[in-house]
Structure formats: C-alpha cells, structure tokens
Amino acid sequence: DVKVTQSSRYLVKRTGEKVFLECVQDMDHENMFWYRQDPGLGLRLIYFSYDVKMKEKGDIPEGYSVSREKKERFSLILESASTNQTSMYLCASRWGGANEKLFFGSGTQLSVL
Amino acid sequence: AQTVTQSQPEMSVQEAETVTLSCTYDTSESNYYLFWYKQPPSRQMILVIRQEAYKQQNATENRFSVNFQKAAKSFSLKISDSQLGDTAMYFCAFMKRAGNTPLVFGKGTRLSVIA
Numbered sequence: 001d002v003k004v005t006q007s008s009r010y011l012v013k014r015t016g017e018k019v020f021l022e023c024v025q026d027m028d029h030e031n032m033f034w035y036r037q038d039p040g041l042g043l044r045l046i047y048f049s050y051d052v053k054m055k056e057k058g059d060i061p062e063g064y065s066v067s068r069e070k071k072e073r074f075s076l077i078l079e080s081a082s083t084n085q086t087s088m089y090l091c092a093s094r095w096g097g098a099n100e101k102l103f104f105g106s107g108t109q110l111s112v113l
Numbered sequence: 114a115q116t117v118t119q120s121q122p123e124m125s126v127q128e129a130e131t132v133t134l135s136c137t138y139d140t141s142e143s144n145y146y147l148f149w150y151k152q153p154p155s156r157q158m159i160l161v162i163r164q165e166a167y168k169q170q171n172a173t174e175n176r177f178s179v180n181f182q183k184a185a186k187s188f189s190l191k192i193s194d195s196q197l198g199d200t201a202m203y204f205c206a207f208m209k210r211a212g213n214t215p216l217v218f219g220k221g222t223r224l225s226v227i228a
Contacts, residue, residue: 006156040122041218042204050213058215090158098144100208102216104158 023091030096032074118217136205
C-alpha cells in the first residue's frame with residue numbers, strides 16, 4: 001500500500017515562527033502537492049512539485065514556500081507564521097504524467113496563536 | 114481556469130434512503146477526469162468514484178453512482194441504501210487529462226446519515 005506520511009497530526013505555533021510541515025511518500029511518486037483545507041472553502045492548492053527541485057505555485061502561494069530536495073520528501077514552509085494560516089494542511093502525491101490517482105496524507109491541523 | 118461548484122454545503126439523509134450530491138464545473142477542456150472524494154472524521158481522503166470525460170457510460174462503484182452530463186457540465190453523486198458510515202464531507206474534483214496537472218476541488222458537501 002502506498003503511504004503518504006505527514007510528520008505531525010496537530011501542531012501549535014506562535015505568530016512569527018518559522019514552521020516546517022513535512023510530507024514523505026514511499027512509492028517513488030513524481031508529483032507531490034500541498035493543499036490547504038478550510039471550512040466552507042474546500043481544498044485549495046498552495047504549491048505542487050512535478051519532480052525533484054521543481055515547483056509550481058498553486059492558487060494561494062502567498063506566505064508559503066516549498067522545498068523538494070529528494071523525490072520522496074516535499075516540505076511546506078511558513079516563513080513567518082500568521083494567525084490566518086491556522087488551517088488543516090493536506091499533502092498528496094501520485095505518479096507523473098497524466099496519471100490521475102492521488103494518494104493523500106492524513107493531514108496536519110496547524111494552529112497559529 | 115477550471116472551477117468546481119458544489120451548491121449544497123450540508124445535506125442529511127435517513128439510513129437506507131438514497132441521496133444525490135450535486136456538482137457542476139466550468140472548463141474549456143474536452144479531455145479530463147472527474148472525481149468524488151469522501152473525507153470521514155478521520156480526515157483521510159478516500160476516492161469514491163472517478164469518471165473519464167470521454168466515456169459516456171456513467172461510473173458506478175457498489176452503492177455509489179454518478180450522473181455525468183458532459184454538455185451541461187454536471188457530475189452528481191448518488192448514494193443508494195445510505196449507511197451511517199457514509200457520514201462525511203464529500204468533495205467533487207476536476208483534473209485536465211494532461212501531464213502533471215493538479216486536481217481542482219469544490220468546497221464540499223457535509224453529508225449526515227441519520228439512523
């Protein structure tokens with residue numbers, strides 16, 4: 001079974017802190033994604049990566065950056081966390097090309113106080 | 114850009130009854146996929162059903178089926194014989210059938226199955 005692992009299920013941080021959310025997949029997937037989920041807004045794409053060291057902005061990249069130095073790991077970085085970044089963050093991955101099957105992690109609920 | 118609209122924020126259904134969740138989308142693409150995902154309280158996203166746009170036949174998976182109307186850009190999900198375990202958020206999603214494109218999700222419908 002494919003595993004997409006997010007390092008923390010719950011995280012509490014202070015305003016202004018630098019925050020790293022980690023995502024690791026074990027199936028040699030080329031594409032990896034970070035979504036943000038808020039009530040009433042659904043899932044919104046922050047960034048995605050279609051290969052190592054490659055990244056593309058999604059719909060809401062402001063305040064975030066990403067890093068993909070190795071194929072299996074895709075990190076979401078909040079350079080200076082703010083209260084409006086309190087949200088649930090979902091990581092997903094899949095094989096590349098036009099393959100449509102997406103595998104999700106179980107989410108990180110981040111609270112910024 | 115593609116958009117996905119789910120017009121029902123919340124719905125409820127009695128156990129064993131049938132319920133239909135609505136989804137419309139906007140695209141100029143002709144080749145794409147459509148999906149319904151389920152997110153139970155565990156937060157794990159589960160693929161319920163997928164439809165390829167070039168296939169006219171509606172997809173079915175056990176108690177779950179879709180009504181895909183390509184011209185109307187409509188993709189509704191029908192759940193038959195609803196069970197308590199169907200209680201979840203349901204998200205409709207769209208993906209262009211092209212290399213390395215992300216899924217675009219709707220805002221979700223919260224479904225409650227009542228005993």
